[in-house]
Amino acid sequence: MQNHRWLRTPEGTAPRISFGADYNPDQWPREVWDEDVRLMKVAGVDVVSVAIFSWAKLQPGPDTWDFAWLDELIDLLHADGIGVDLATATASPPPWLTIAHPEVLPVTSDGRVLSQGGRQHWRPTSPVFREHALTLVEKLAERYGSHPGVVAWHVNNELGCHNAYDFSDDAARAFRAWLEARYGSIAGLNHAWGTAFWSQAYGAFDEILPPRLAASYPNPTQQLDFLRFSSDALIDHLVAEREVLNRISPDIPVTTNFMVVGGTNHADYAKMAGEIDFVSNDHYVVEGRDELAFSAALTSGFARHRPWFLMEHSTSAVNWQPVNRPKRPGELIRDSLTHVAHGADAVCYFQWRQSAAGAEKFHSAMVPHGGENTRVFRDVATLGGILQDLSDVTGSDRAPADVAIVFDWESWRAAELDSHPSEKLEYRREALAWWTALMNAGIRVDVVPVGTPLAGYALVIAPVLYSVPTALKESLEAYVTGGGHLVTTYFSGIADENDHIWLGGYPGALRELLGIRVEEFRPLWEGEEVALSNGTTGSLWSEPVDVVSDDVEVLVRYENEGELDVAVTRRPVGSGSAAYVSTRLGVEGIGALLSTLLDGAGVVSELPEAIRGSVELVSRQGANGRFDFLINRTDDEVALGEGDYLYGGPTLSARGVAVRRA
CATH class of the missing domain: 3.20.20.80 (Glycosidases)
Incomplete structure (x- = not known):
């Protein structure tokens, strides 16, 4: 989207939010x-x-x-x-x-x-x-x-x-050309794919196939590159x-x-x-x-x-x-x-x-x-x-929030490949859990693709950030040292863009920033939970976390879990901080932790306390001003109070929406 160009409208027609269907x-x-x-x-x-x-x-x-x-x-x-x-x-x-x-x-x-x-x-x-x-x-x-x-x-x-x-011969030819353009040489590809493992080294690009059905697990970087290639096709x-x-x-x-x-x-x-x-x-x-x-x-x-x-x-x-x-x-x-x-x-x-x-x-x-x-x-x-009554909203941008969830397509794909510590991991589920917990707290949130400038956000949550190339590592470090507050989770910082492990212990690329070190993972069985010191539980994943920096604060611990001790940490870095969550907390567990994270970043809800959690607030702003959308997340009526309403209000019906000028 080099230059945003919108639907053509007939001359003399007033701007409006368009309405229609596939016909x-x-x-x-x-x-x-x-x-x-x-x-x-x-x-x-x-x-x-x-x-x-x-x-x-x-x-x-x-x-x-x-x-x-x-x-x-x-x-x-x-x-x-x-x-x-x-x-x-x-x-x-x-x-x-x-x-x-x-x-x-x-x-x-x-x-x-x-x-x-x-x-x-x-x-x-x-x-x-x-x-x-x-x-x-x-x-x-x-x-x-x-x-x-x-x-x-x-x-x-x-x-x-x-x-x-598609795994056809057409796809195979195009995949080879894509790989040659990406790596430049067969030696570069062999290094990126780690083909020394299982005697997979290639002598020429013509020997390479898409990851067709094989006798065992296909090469993981080959799989990842095929996903990238398929998207590019x-x-x-x-x-x-x-x-x-x-x-x-x-x-x-x-x-x-x-x-x-x-x-x-x-x-x-x-x-x-x-x-x-x-x-x-x-x-x-x-x-x-x-x-x-x-x-x-x-x-x-x-x-x-x-x-x-x-x-x-x-x-x-x-x-x-x-x-x-x-x-x-x-x-x-x-x-x-x-x-x-x-x-x-x-x-x-x-x-x-x-x-x-x-x-x-x-x-x-x-x-x-x-x-x-x-x-x-x-x-x-x-x-x-x-x-038609909301025509003043037309053309306005979605107003930025103080909190962002970073969404990374590369981590989503790579974290869910085979031969990993747990096949139960669901990248999007973790991101959605943080979103829901923030909605429950009445916090306005952006969801942004990785690579989006982060400097304007007080708090950034990057769940299951498995893939961290050097450039992303450096940008996250710069965000925190610049005063931002970062939260990341289990199975983050693990590998680079070639799916090669960041050596030295987990969470790899983010280890020094977080001030912790993990030697090995301890994924949990289906239905297994671990007790936490704040009265909640974790599921799916756990880790024996070692604190290696004196300034790390332990926010939550595991309780009565043997070798497990430290569960959630936060390290101050200048005027910023970097926090780590070593288990899946779920919406309830995230909610119990959120006030600490939000307070540390100076983030407060813009909604009255009485309606936080019941109402989602989203704002748009443009030439005609700022507009607040108040969306009822419940099946009950919610009192909003007086205001300049374009639609709805001052009472929200069950599953209702109101729009008012801010």
Whole structure:
């Protein structure tokens, strides 16, 4: 995201928070389109994403093109003031392409070729697929690049959602080229991969394969590099499409939809964000509203706190969980406004009209199977009105907080590889636990990708920071010596960028800064807990921690745990400090520790004590001032007090949201 460019708006149109959905009119008879537009105007819709899965309709055969339906649709929407986020339609190739060219189909690690019949059945490194995809992109750009109704380009869809890891011969060739560019020589690769172990030394790049199914554990750095390469292959495809669009229609901004949600980590979104004009995200509730807020804050971090586009979320139930429950009253509006609070200037759903056929026919939509006279559509229309009332918020940035959680894609991937002390470790779960505990304390928090400047934060939490290259080690040391307060946890500072251990004892790269030393880990069995001196317990992990610096303060100890003694430490460094947590505390245990950490960093809640924990506070600031979003995390009413409310207040209903000028 070199320069933030937002949706194009017609001249004379006032800025607003955009509202809409994925729109798939090619699933419906033509007579339905006029009804769709009527209902869009009722709901206050001003943008829809079109043609995401329309390749087979746009190109029915190798030399056959059909744009007449799309011409009519874009003209219809534009005439009614509804902008089009036009997809490049390359997400799923049509059957004729995979039948004629089966070599574009992905291959699994055990050599199985995936078939067409679902979606995203293509190799990111296939030259044949790339040629056909870019031909389609060029045709679309030439035809619609000057259409005033097209407000943005939408590259592909959820890049890598089902096809990120391809082990084909195309992937092998591209992987070798990527490795040669990264390491320069085969000697450099052998050193980085530690190939002296298990007689794995390579004599030439041509000998290297992706980490296909092997007799035992594949080389860990090979696995890590393949994850990096696979992400870069997706970014390379994004850039290839973007370059065609920019060449033909340079005035239209380009985006692609991320999937910052749950355990999805196949693409490095911090890196991908640098290749688009504005960040977009798809989010579906998988672990409750705190995960939703955490993901929204992380998306804001990728967007550098500039406005971003909520491309997809659900009005109610999804179709892909074992049990798909509908949202409760109030959740449709609360979930959407939570994303707005964290910087979304466009709120869209999958999808506009609920499908009558296909794999997602039970996935909720803005217009359900029951039509206009339904609770979901009434809530949709209500939300459309609320978003128009919040027009003053449009264009504002997410206001920085005093506390940040550092989120590191490299550590997430590397910490969860095989052959580690515990296969139960979950990087994102630890980060989310700190987020939830801070929400419970009424603290406003940023979630930022590693590499974000930290100097403005009073307190920085870097959980399970497994991968610490020298540059990151030095930047964390500079943050602390400059007066910042750092908290890190078990299994941090362990390895460098090549997954080589920092020797001398754990936590490796951070050992001197923390003033402690650990000789070996003591991971815990499933269900095992260790008692702590502050009345809480630890799980998953423990360590015999030796204090090696006289100025280290022991904040929490293990109780009656044999060789375990020191559990949580803090070392003052100048006017800053560095703290270490050697076990998984969970939300309750973090909560018991937080007041000490917050007091030490001089951080206090901005919320009245009576509503801390019940309400999440998020702020945005821009040309029209500062706006506080107050989000009810409970099923009870909460009294907020008087204020200049744009929406809601002074009492928050169950699962409600209020927005007021600060």
